[in-house]
Amino acid sequence: MVVFSDLDGSLLDHDTYDWRPARPALEILRKRDIPLVLVSSKTLAELADYRVQLQLRHPVVAENGAAMDVPADYFPGSTMLSTATISRDQLQTVYNEVKVANEFRCQAFYELGVPGIVRETGLTERKAMRANDRKASEPILWLDSEERAALFSQEMQARGLRCTRGGRFLHLMADTGKDEAVRQLIDAYMRKWPGTTLTSVSLGDGPNDLGMLASTDIAVVIPGKHEHRMSLTTQKRVLRPTSPGPVGWNEAMLTLLAEQQDVQRATHKDGE
Template identity: 45%
Template sequence: MDQPRPIFFSDLDGTLLDHDTYDWQPARPALQRLAELDLPLVLNSSKTRPEIEALRRELDNTHPFIVENGAGMVIPAGYFGNGPEEVITAGASRACILEELASQRARDYRFTGFADLPPPELARLTGLSREAAAMAGDRIGTEPILWQDTPERLQTFREGLADRGLQLQQGGRFLHVMGRFDKADGLRQLMSRYRARSPETSWRSVALGDSLNDQDMLAGADLAVIIAGVNADRIELPEGHPVIRSTEPGPTGWNRSVLEVLSRFGYHAD
Protein backbone atom coordinates (compact mmCIF):
# COMPACT_ATOMS: atom_id res chain seq x y z
CA MET A 1 0.00 0.00 0.00
CA ASP A 2 0.95 3.64 -0.32
CA GLN A 3 2.14 5.83 2.54
CA PRO A 4 -0.45 5.69 5.37
CA ARG A 5 -2.95 8.53 5.27
CA PRO A 6 -4.28 9.68 8.63
CA ILE A 7 -7.83 10.88 9.13
CA PHE A 8 -8.14 13.24 12.10
CA PHE A 9 -11.23 13.08 14.33
CA SER A 10 -11.19 16.07 16.65
CA ASP A 11 -13.15 17.19 19.66
CA LEU A 12 -13.69 20.95 19.83
CA ASP A 13 -14.06 22.60 23.26
CA GLY A 14 -10.76 22.39 25.12
CA THR A 15 -9.14 20.63 22.16
CA LEU A 16 -9.21 22.49 18.85
CA LEU A 17 -10.95 25.41 20.57
CA ASP A 18 -9.71 27.22 23.66
CA HIS A 19 -11.82 26.16 26.65
CA ASP A 20 -12.63 29.74 27.68
CA THR A 21 -12.44 31.87 24.52
CA TYR A 22 -13.35 29.26 21.85
CA ASP A 23 -10.42 30.59 19.79
CA TRP A 24 -8.82 28.23 17.25
CA GLN A 25 -6.20 30.56 15.77
CA PRO A 26 -3.16 28.95 17.50
CA ALA A 27 -3.96 25.81 15.51
CA ARG A 28 -3.78 27.59 12.15
CA PRO A 29 -0.36 26.18 11.07
CA ALA A 30 -1.48 22.57 11.53
CA LEU A 31 -4.87 23.27 9.93
CA GLN A 32 -3.14 24.75 6.88
CA ARG A 33 -0.82 21.75 6.69
CA LEU A 34 -3.76 19.33 6.72
CA ALA A 35 -5.37 21.31 3.90
CA GLU A 36 -2.15 21.26 1.87
CA LEU A 37 -1.92 17.49 2.27
CA ASP A 38 -5.65 17.01 1.59
CA LEU A 39 -6.02 14.99 4.79
CA PRO A 40 -9.54 14.82 6.28
CA LEU A 41 -10.34 16.63 9.50
CA VAL A 42 -13.63 15.34 10.93
CA LEU A 43 -15.04 17.54 13.69
CA ASN A 44 -16.55 15.26 16.35
CA SER A 45 -18.11 17.19 19.18
CA SER A 46 -20.94 17.61 21.66
CA LYS A 47 -21.79 20.77 19.71
CA THR A 48 -24.89 20.94 17.53
CA ARG A 49 -25.10 20.88 13.76
CA PRO A 50 -25.59 24.69 13.45
CA GLU A 51 -22.62 25.32 15.74
CA ILE A 52 -20.31 23.00 13.82
CA GLU A 53 -21.47 24.29 10.46
CA ALA A 54 -20.59 27.83 11.54
CA LEU A 55 -17.12 26.70 12.61
CA ARG A 56 -16.62 24.69 9.41
CA ARG A 57 -17.23 27.86 7.42
CA GLU A 58 -14.53 29.63 9.46
CA LEU A 59 -12.11 26.75 8.94
CA ASP A 60 -13.07 26.20 5.29
CA ASN A 61 -13.67 22.58 6.26
CA THR A 62 -15.58 20.45 3.72
CA HIS A 63 -15.38 17.04 5.37
CA PRO A 64 -18.07 14.99 7.17
CA PHE A 65 -18.77 15.92 10.78
CA ILE A 66 -20.29 14.31 13.86
CA VAL A 67 -22.61 16.23 16.19
CA GLU A 68 -23.86 15.93 19.76
CA ASN A 69 -21.46 13.22 20.91
CA GLY A 70 -22.50 10.93 18.06
CA ALA A 71 -26.24 11.63 17.95
CA GLY A 72 -25.89 12.59 14.29
CA MET A 73 -23.40 12.44 11.45
CA VAL A 74 -23.53 14.65 8.36
CA ILE A 75 -21.86 13.63 5.09
CA PRO A 76 -21.78 16.46 2.53
CA ALA A 77 -23.40 15.89 -0.85
CA GLY A 78 -21.09 14.14 -3.27
CA TYR A 79 -18.41 13.41 -0.68
CA PHE A 80 -18.40 9.63 -1.15
CA GLY A 81 -19.81 9.67 -4.67
CA ASN A 82 -22.57 11.56 -6.45
CA GLY A 83 -25.31 11.20 -3.85
CA PRO A 84 -27.13 13.89 -1.86
CA GLU A 85 -26.20 15.00 1.64
CA GLU A 86 -26.59 12.22 4.19
CA VAL A 87 -27.74 12.81 7.76
CA ILE A 88 -27.43 9.68 9.90
CA THR A 89 -28.95 9.74 13.39
CA ALA A 90 -28.59 7.41 16.37
CA GLY A 91 -30.41 6.89 19.64
CA ALA A 92 -33.48 8.62 21.05
CA SER A 93 -34.73 11.94 19.72
CA ARG A 94 -34.42 15.05 21.84
CA ALA A 95 -38.20 15.11 22.26
CA CYS A 96 -38.07 11.65 23.86
CA ILE A 97 -35.19 12.73 26.09
CA LEU A 98 -37.05 15.84 27.28
CA GLU A 99 -40.11 13.72 28.05
CA GLU A 100 -38.01 11.40 30.19
CA LEU A 101 -36.32 14.32 31.95
CA ALA A 102 -39.75 15.70 32.83
CA SER A 103 -40.55 12.35 34.44
CA GLN A 104 -37.27 12.41 36.36
CA ARG A 105 -37.89 15.97 37.53
CA ALA A 106 -41.23 14.83 38.93
CA ARG A 107 -39.14 12.69 41.31
CA ASP A 108 -37.73 15.95 42.73
CA TYR A 109 -34.31 15.78 41.07
CA ARG A 110 -32.85 19.26 40.75
CA PHE A 111 -31.21 20.13 37.44
CA THR A 112 -31.47 22.67 34.64
CA GLY A 113 -31.39 21.72 30.98
CA PHE A 114 -30.82 23.82 27.90
CA ALA A 115 -34.51 23.50 27.04
CA ASP A 116 -35.38 25.17 30.35
CA LEU A 117 -33.51 28.35 29.55
CA PRO A 118 -34.43 31.30 27.32
CA PRO A 119 -31.62 32.33 24.91
CA PRO A 120 -30.36 35.25 27.07
CA GLU A 121 -29.95 33.00 30.12
CA LEU A 122 -28.41 30.23 28.05
CA ALA A 123 -25.97 32.77 26.63
CA ARG A 124 -25.01 33.89 30.14
CA LEU A 125 -24.55 30.34 31.35
CA THR A 126 -22.40 29.22 28.42
CA GLY A 127 -20.52 32.46 27.81
CA LEU A 128 -21.78 32.46 24.22
CA SER A 129 -23.39 35.24 22.24
CA ARG A 130 -27.19 35.04 21.98
CA GLU A 131 -26.88 33.86 18.39
CA ALA A 132 -24.37 31.17 19.34
CA ALA A 133 -26.48 30.14 22.34
CA ALA A 134 -29.50 29.70 20.07
CA MET A 135 -27.43 27.39 17.86
CA ALA A 136 -26.29 25.46 20.94
CA GLY A 137 -29.91 24.92 21.88
CA ASP A 138 -30.89 23.59 18.43
CA ARG A 139 -30.42 19.89 19.23
CA ILE A 140 -31.50 16.59 17.67
CA GLY A 141 -30.65 13.83 20.13
CA THR A 142 -29.06 15.08 23.37
CA GLU A 143 -29.81 17.45 26.22
CA PRO A 144 -27.06 19.12 28.29
CA ILE A 145 -27.96 19.66 31.92
CA LEU A 146 -26.47 21.47 34.89
CA TRP A 147 -26.74 19.18 37.92
CA GLN A 148 -27.98 21.06 41.01
CA ASP A 149 -28.61 18.12 43.33
CA THR A 150 -26.33 15.99 45.50
CA PRO A 151 -23.63 13.63 44.18
CA GLU A 152 -25.45 10.72 45.82
CA ARG A 153 -28.68 11.47 43.99
CA LEU A 154 -26.77 11.86 40.75
CA GLN A 155 -26.01 8.14 40.85
CA THR A 156 -29.67 7.19 41.30
CA PHE A 157 -30.59 9.66 38.55
CA ARG A 158 -28.04 7.99 36.27
CA GLU A 159 -29.47 4.56 37.06
CA GLY A 160 -32.99 5.77 36.34
CA LEU A 161 -31.93 7.03 32.93
CA ALA A 162 -30.17 3.73 32.22
CA ASP A 163 -33.42 1.88 32.93
CA ARG A 164 -34.96 3.97 30.14
CA GLY A 165 -32.20 3.25 27.64
CA LEU A 166 -30.42 6.56 28.17
CA GLN A 167 -26.98 7.46 29.49
CA LEU A 168 -25.34 10.42 31.16
CA GLN A 169 -21.98 11.60 29.83
CA GLN A 170 -19.68 14.17 31.38
CA GLY A 171 -18.75 16.85 28.88
CA GLY A 172 -16.38 19.74 29.28
CA ARG A 173 -18.97 21.92 31.03
CA PHE A 174 -22.24 20.01 31.29
CA LEU A 175 -23.67 16.54 31.76
CA HIS A 176 -25.20 15.25 28.53
CA VAL A 177 -28.31 13.08 28.56
CA MET A 178 -28.27 10.91 25.43
CA GLY A 179 -29.02 7.52 23.92
CA ARG A 180 -26.64 4.58 23.86
CA PHE A 181 -24.08 5.89 21.41
CA ASP A 182 -20.80 7.77 21.62
CA LYS A 183 -18.26 9.60 19.51
CA ALA A 184 -16.56 6.35 18.56
CA ASP A 185 -19.61 5.15 16.61
CA GLY A 186 -19.27 7.90 14.04
CA LEU A 187 -15.52 7.31 13.79
CA ARG A 188 -16.05 3.63 12.99
CA GLN A 189 -18.75 4.34 10.42
CA LEU A 190 -16.71 6.95 8.63
CA MET A 191 -13.54 4.87 8.59
CA SER A 192 -15.54 2.12 6.89
CA ARG A 193 -16.75 4.60 4.29
CA TYR A 194 -13.27 5.93 3.56
CA ARG A 195 -11.88 2.41 3.23
CA ALA A 196 -14.72 1.36 0.95
CA ARG A 197 -14.17 4.40 -1.27
CA SER A 198 -10.40 3.96 -1.50
CA PRO A 199 -9.50 0.38 -0.51
CA GLU A 200 -6.01 0.79 -1.92
CA THR A 201 -5.25 3.53 0.61
CA SER A 202 -3.80 2.70 4.03
CA TRP A 203 -6.12 4.85 6.13
CA ARG A 204 -5.30 5.43 9.81
CA SER A 205 -7.62 7.06 12.34
CA VAL A 206 -6.23 9.68 14.71
CA ALA A 207 -8.50 10.99 17.49
CA LEU A 208 -7.88 14.13 19.53
CA GLY A 209 -9.71 14.98 22.75
CA ASP A 210 -9.36 16.28 26.29
CA SER A 211 -12.35 14.97 28.28
CA LEU A 212 -13.98 11.77 29.48
CA ASN A 213 -16.62 11.98 26.75
CA ASP A 214 -13.74 11.60 24.26
CA GLN A 215 -12.47 8.40 25.87
CA ASP A 216 -14.28 5.91 23.63
CA MET A 217 -13.30 7.85 20.51
CA LEU A 218 -9.66 7.94 21.63
CA ALA A 219 -9.67 4.22 22.42
CA GLY A 220 -11.31 3.42 19.09
CA ALA A 221 -8.71 5.23 16.98
CA ASP A 222 -5.45 3.81 15.68
CA LEU A 223 -3.67 6.68 17.48
CA ALA A 224 -5.02 8.70 20.41
CA VAL A 225 -3.95 12.26 21.10
CA ILE A 226 -4.90 13.51 24.57
CA ILE A 227 -4.81 17.28 24.79
CA ALA A 228 -3.79 18.67 28.17
CA GLY A 229 -6.74 19.91 30.20
CA VAL A 230 -8.59 19.75 33.49
CA ASN A 231 -9.94 16.22 32.89
CA ALA A 232 -7.23 14.87 30.60
CA ASP A 233 -5.54 12.83 33.34
CA ARG A 234 -8.81 11.00 34.02
CA ILE A 235 -8.90 9.49 30.52
CA GLU A 236 -8.07 5.79 30.61
CA LEU A 237 -7.05 3.88 27.49
CA PRO A 238 -6.38 0.15 27.02
CA GLU A 239 -2.88 -0.88 28.06
CA GLY A 240 -0.44 -0.43 25.21
CA HIS A 241 -2.78 1.73 23.11
CA PRO A 242 -0.73 4.17 20.98
CA VAL A 243 -1.09 7.62 22.51
CA ILE A 244 0.43 11.08 22.39
CA ARG A 245 -0.13 13.48 25.30
CA SER A 246 0.26 17.17 24.68
CA THR A 247 1.97 19.35 27.24
CA GLU A 248 -0.04 22.43 26.25
CA PRO A 249 -3.82 22.82 26.37
CA GLY A 250 -6.33 23.73 23.69
CA PRO A 251 -5.43 24.81 20.18
CA THR A 252 -1.74 25.32 21.01
CA GLY A 253 -1.44 21.71 22.14
CA TRP A 254 -3.60 20.61 19.20
CA ASN A 255 -1.32 22.38 16.74
CA ARG A 256 1.88 20.82 18.08
CA SER A 257 0.31 17.39 18.36
CA VAL A 258 -1.06 17.33 14.81
CA LEU A 259 2.29 18.38 13.40
CA GLU A 260 3.95 15.63 15.46
CA VAL A 261 1.47 13.06 14.14
CA LEU A 262 2.12 14.15 10.58
CA SER A 263 5.84 13.76 11.13
CA ARG A 264 5.30 10.25 12.54
CA PHE A 265 3.41 9.30 9.41
CA GLY A 266 6.17 10.65 7.20
CA TYR A 267 4.63 14.00 6.29
CA HIS A 268 7.58 16.21 7.14
CA ALA A 269 7.57 19.96 6.75
CA ASP A 270 9.32 21.24 3.65
Protein backbone atom coordinates in the same frame (compact mmCIF):
# COMPACT_ATOMS: atom_id res chain seq x y z
CA MET B 1 -4.58 9.66 7.60
CA VAL B 2 -7.96 10.87 8.83
CA VAL B 3 -8.35 13.06 11.93
CA PHE B 4 -11.36 13.14 14.25
CA SER B 5 -11.45 16.03 16.69
CA ASP B 6 -13.52 17.26 19.58
CA LEU B 7 -14.01 21.03 19.67
CA ASP B 8 -14.58 22.62 23.09
CA GLY B 9 -11.42 22.30 25.18
CA SER B 10 -9.58 20.56 22.34
CA LEU B 11 -9.40 22.40 19.01
CA LEU B 12 -11.19 25.33 20.67
CA ASP B 13 -9.98 27.08 23.80
CA HIS B 14 -12.24 26.19 26.74
CA ASP B 15 -12.86 29.82 27.70
CA THR B 16 -12.46 31.89 24.51
CA TYR B 17 -13.47 29.30 21.86
CA ASP B 18 -10.42 30.41 19.84
CA TRP B 19 -8.92 27.88 17.39
CA ARG B 20 -6.19 30.09 15.92
CA PRO B 21 -3.28 28.67 17.99
CA ALA B 22 -3.82 25.46 16.00
CA ARG B 23 -3.50 27.24 12.65
CA PRO B 24 -0.03 25.78 11.74
CA ALA B 25 -1.26 22.18 11.97
CA LEU B 26 -4.58 23.04 10.32
CA GLU B 27 -2.73 24.53 7.34
CA ILE B 28 -0.69 21.36 6.87
CA LEU B 29 -3.82 19.20 7.05
CA ARG B 30 -5.40 21.36 4.37
CA LYS B 31 -2.33 21.31 2.10
CA ARG B 32 -2.02 17.51 2.35
CA ASP B 33 -5.78 17.07 1.88
CA ILE B 34 -6.07 15.11 5.13
CA PRO B 35 -9.69 14.95 6.30
CA LEU B 36 -10.46 16.70 9.58
CA VAL B 37 -13.80 15.48 10.91
CA LEU B 38 -15.30 17.56 13.72
CA VAL B 39 -16.89 15.33 16.38
CA SER B 40 -18.62 17.45 18.97
CA SER B 41 -21.46 17.93 21.42
CA LYS B 42 -22.29 21.05 19.41
CA THR B 43 -25.28 21.18 17.07
CA LEU B 44 -25.21 20.88 13.29
CA ALA B 45 -26.06 24.60 13.13
CA GLU B 46 -23.00 25.44 15.24
CA LEU B 47 -20.73 23.11 13.26
CA ALA B 48 -21.84 24.76 10.02
CA ASP B 49 -20.17 27.96 11.28
CA TYR B 50 -16.93 26.15 12.11
CA ARG B 51 -16.92 24.40 8.74
CA VAL B 52 -16.79 27.86 7.16
CA GLN B 53 -14.21 29.27 9.59
CA LEU B 54 -11.90 26.27 9.21
CA GLN B 55 -12.57 25.85 5.47
CA LEU B 56 -13.63 22.22 5.87
CA ARG B 57 -15.53 20.12 3.35
CA HIS B 58 -15.63 16.90 5.34
CA PRO B 59 -18.33 15.15 7.41
CA VAL B 60 -19.21 16.46 10.86
CA VAL B 61 -20.61 14.58 13.85
CA ALA B 62 -22.86 16.62 16.13
CA GLU B 63 -24.59 16.20 19.49
CA ASN B 64 -22.06 13.60 20.70
CA GLY B 65 -22.87 11.23 17.84
CA ALA B 66 -26.64 11.69 17.78
CA ALA B 67 -26.51 13.62 14.49
CA MET B 68 -24.25 13.59 11.44
CA ASP B 69 -23.88 15.55 8.21
CA VAL B 70 -21.98 14.17 5.22
CA PRO B 71 -21.52 16.27 2.06
CA ALA B 72 -23.31 14.97 -1.02
CA ASP B 73 -21.29 12.42 -3.03
CA TYR B 74 -18.51 12.44 -0.40
CA PHE B 75 -18.65 8.65 0.03
CA PRO B 76 -19.65 5.96 -2.51
CA GLY B 77 -23.41 5.75 -2.98
CA SER B 78 -23.63 2.38 -1.24
CA THR B 79 -22.21 3.74 2.02
CA MET B 80 -24.92 3.93 4.70
CA LEU B 81 -24.42 6.03 7.84
CA SER B 82 -26.97 5.98 10.66
CA THR B 83 -27.67 8.28 13.60
CA ALA B 84 -29.93 8.28 16.64
CA THR B 85 -33.69 8.02 16.19
CA ILE B 86 -34.98 9.36 19.51
CA SER B 87 -36.17 12.97 19.43
CA ARG B 88 -35.27 15.79 21.77
CA ASP B 89 -38.91 16.04 22.89
CA GLN B 90 -38.82 12.39 23.98
CA LEU B 91 -35.58 12.96 25.87
CA GLN B 92 -37.06 15.95 27.67
CA THR B 93 -40.09 13.90 28.76
CA VAL B 94 -37.91 11.16 30.28
CA TYR B 95 -35.54 13.72 31.82
CA ASN B 96 -38.38 15.57 33.54
CA GLU B 97 -39.89 12.36 34.94
CA VAL B 98 -36.55 11.20 36.35
CA LYS B 99 -35.65 14.63 37.71
CA VAL B 100 -38.95 15.07 39.55
CA ALA B 101 -39.09 11.50 40.88
CA ASN B 102 -35.56 11.70 42.34
CA GLU B 103 -35.48 15.43 43.16
CA PHE B 104 -32.24 15.90 41.23
CA ARG B 105 -30.78 19.41 41.22
CA CYS B 106 -30.02 20.19 37.58
CA GLN B 107 -31.17 22.30 34.66
CA ALA B 108 -31.46 21.17 31.06
CA PHE B 109 -30.88 23.55 28.16
CA TYR B 110 -34.61 23.84 27.52
CA GLU B 111 -35.04 24.95 31.15
CA LEU B 112 -32.14 27.41 31.03
CA GLY B 113 -33.38 29.02 27.83
CA VAL B 114 -31.16 31.23 25.70
CA PRO B 115 -30.38 33.73 28.53
CA GLY B 116 -29.26 30.90 30.81
CA ILE B 117 -27.14 29.31 28.09
CA VAL B 118 -25.46 32.68 27.49
CA ARG B 119 -24.77 32.98 31.22
CA GLU B 120 -23.31 29.48 31.59
CA THR B 121 -21.25 29.37 28.39
CA GLY B 122 -20.26 32.94 27.61
CA LEU B 123 -21.67 32.57 24.10
CA THR B 124 -23.36 35.42 22.30
CA GLU B 125 -27.15 35.31 22.08
CA ARG B 126 -26.98 34.25 18.42
CA LYS B 127 -24.54 31.44 19.17
CA ALA B 128 -26.58 30.36 22.20
CA MET B 129 -29.64 30.03 19.96
CA ARG B 130 -27.65 27.77 17.63
CA ALA B 131 -26.40 25.75 20.62
CA ASN B 132 -30.02 25.20 21.64
CA ASP B 133 -31.09 24.10 18.14
CA ARG B 134 -30.88 20.40 18.98
CA LYS B 135 -32.42 17.38 17.30
CA ALA B 136 -31.58 14.37 19.47
CA SER B 137 -29.71 15.37 22.64
CA GLU B 138 -30.14 17.53 25.74
CA PRO B 139 -27.24 19.18 27.62
CA ILE B 140 -27.74 19.37 31.38
CA LEU B 141 -26.15 21.74 33.87
CA TRP B 142 -25.49 19.50 36.87
CA LEU B 143 -25.93 21.18 40.26
CA ASP B 144 -26.05 18.08 42.46
CA SER B 145 -23.31 15.81 43.86
CA GLU B 146 -21.12 13.44 41.85
CA GLU B 147 -22.73 10.48 43.62
CA ARG B 148 -26.14 11.70 42.51
CA ALA B 149 -24.81 12.19 38.98
CA ALA B 150 -23.93 8.49 38.90
CA LEU B 151 -27.47 7.66 40.04
CA PHE B 152 -28.91 9.94 37.35
CA SER B 153 -26.84 8.13 34.72
CA GLN B 154 -28.04 4.75 36.01
CA GLU B 155 -31.67 5.88 35.87
CA MET B 156 -31.23 6.96 32.26
CA GLN B 157 -29.39 3.78 31.31
CA ALA B 158 -32.28 1.74 32.73
CA ARG B 159 -34.52 3.60 30.27
CA GLY B 160 -32.29 2.84 27.28
CA LEU B 161 -30.60 6.24 27.20
CA ARG B 162 -27.00 7.36 27.60
CA CYS B 163 -25.66 10.16 29.76
CA THR B 164 -22.12 11.37 29.06
CA ARG B 165 -20.03 14.14 30.58
CA GLY B 166 -18.47 16.88 28.50
CA GLY B 167 -16.30 19.79 29.53
CA ARG B 168 -19.20 21.81 30.96
CA PHE B 169 -22.39 19.76 30.88
CA LEU B 170 -23.88 16.30 31.08
CA HIS B 171 -25.35 15.21 27.76
CA LEU B 172 -28.45 13.04 27.50
CA MET B 173 -29.09 11.13 24.27
CA ALA B 174 -30.05 7.79 22.80
CA ASP B 175 -27.73 4.88 23.56
CA THR B 176 -25.15 6.03 21.03
CA GLY B 177 -22.00 8.12 21.12
CA LYS B 178 -19.03 9.62 19.35
CA ASP B 179 -17.38 6.20 19.18
CA GLU B 180 -20.14 4.63 17.07
CA ALA B 181 -20.11 7.55 14.63
CA VAL B 182 -16.32 7.49 14.33
CA ARG B 183 -16.24 3.74 13.67
CA GLN B 184 -18.87 4.16 10.95
CA LEU B 185 -16.82 6.90 9.32
CA ILE B 186 -13.55 4.96 9.51
CA ASP B 187 -15.27 2.08 7.70
CA ALA B 188 -16.64 4.53 5.11
CA TYR B 189 -13.17 6.01 4.50
CA MET B 190 -11.70 2.53 4.06
CA ARG B 191 -14.33 1.83 1.40
CA LYS B 192 -13.62 5.22 -0.19
CA TRP B 193 -9.90 4.42 -0.40
CA PRO B 194 -9.65 0.63 -0.93
CA GLY B 195 -6.19 -0.88 -0.85
CA THR B 196 -4.66 1.91 1.24
CA THR B 197 -3.41 1.78 4.82
CA LEU B 198 -5.55 4.22 6.78
CA THR B 199 -4.23 5.74 10.01
CA SER B 200 -6.97 7.19 12.18
CA VAL B 201 -6.26 9.87 14.79
CA SER B 202 -8.61 11.30 17.40
CA LEU B 203 -8.20 14.24 19.77
CA GLY B 204 -10.34 14.99 22.81
CA ASP B 205 -10.27 16.33 26.35
CA GLY B 206 -13.42 15.11 28.11
CA PRO B 207 -14.95 11.87 29.40
CA ASN B 208 -17.42 11.92 26.49
CA ASP B 209 -14.40 11.59 24.17
CA LEU B 210 -13.06 8.35 25.69
CA GLY B 211 -14.99 6.04 23.35
CA MET B 212 -13.82 8.00 20.32
CA LEU B 213 -10.22 8.02 21.57
CA ALA B 214 -10.31 4.25 22.02
CA SER B 215 -11.71 3.74 18.49
CA THR B 216 -8.77 5.16 16.51
CA ASP B 217 -5.20 4.02 15.85
CA ILE B 218 -3.75 7.04 17.66
CA ALA B 219 -5.41 8.87 20.56
CA VAL B 220 -4.43 12.38 21.64
CA VAL B 221 -5.65 13.24 25.15
CA ILE B 222 -5.74 17.02 25.53
CA PRO B 223 -5.40 18.28 29.14
CA GLY B 224 -8.90 19.30 30.21
CA LYS B 225 -10.28 21.85 32.64
CA HIS B 226 -12.06 19.23 34.72
CA GLU B 227 -11.24 16.82 37.54
CA HIS B 228 -12.18 13.61 35.75
CA ARG B 229 -9.43 11.11 35.03
CA MET B 230 -8.89 10.43 31.34
CA SER B 231 -7.63 6.85 31.40
CA LEU B 232 -7.57 4.67 28.29
CA THR B 233 -7.42 0.88 28.41
CA THR B 234 -6.53 0.64 24.73
CA GLN B 235 -3.11 -0.70 23.79
CA LYS B 236 -2.92 1.70 20.86
CA ARG B 237 -0.66 4.72 20.80
CA VAL B 238 -1.65 7.54 23.16
CA LEU B 239 -0.19 11.06 23.07
CA ARG B 240 -0.65 13.48 25.96
CA PRO B 241 0.45 17.03 25.09
CA THR B 242 1.30 19.24 28.03
CA SER B 243 -0.69 22.29 26.92
CA PRO B 244 -4.51 22.47 26.95
CA GLY B 245 -6.82 23.45 24.11
CA PRO B 246 -5.63 24.43 20.63
CA VAL B 247 -2.02 24.89 21.76
CA GLY B 248 -1.79 21.24 22.82
CA TRP B 249 -3.83 20.20 19.77
CA ASN B 250 -1.34 21.94 17.49
CA GLU B 251 1.63 20.47 19.37
CA ALA B 252 0.37 16.90 19.00
CA MET B 253 -0.73 17.21 15.38
CA LEU B 254 2.56 18.79 14.28
CA THR B 255 4.37 15.81 15.83
CA LEU B 256 2.17 13.31 14.00
CA LEU B 257 2.32 15.19 10.71
CA ALA B 258 6.12 15.35 10.87
CA GLU B 259 6.24 11.60 11.49
CA GLN B 260 3.93 11.00 8.54
CA GLN B 261 6.20 13.04 6.29
CA ASP B 262 9.27 11.10 7.48
CA VAL B 263 7.54 7.80 6.68
CA GLN B 264 6.54 9.03 3.22
CA ARG B 265 10.10 10.17 2.49
CA ALA B 266 11.53 6.83 3.61
CA THR B 267 9.00 4.92 1.51
CA HIS B 268 9.80 7.05 -1.53
CA LYS B 269 13.54 6.52 -1.03
CA ASP B 270 13.12 2.75 -0.73
CA GLY B 271 11.16 2.74 -3.98
CA GLU B 272 13.87 4.51 -5.98
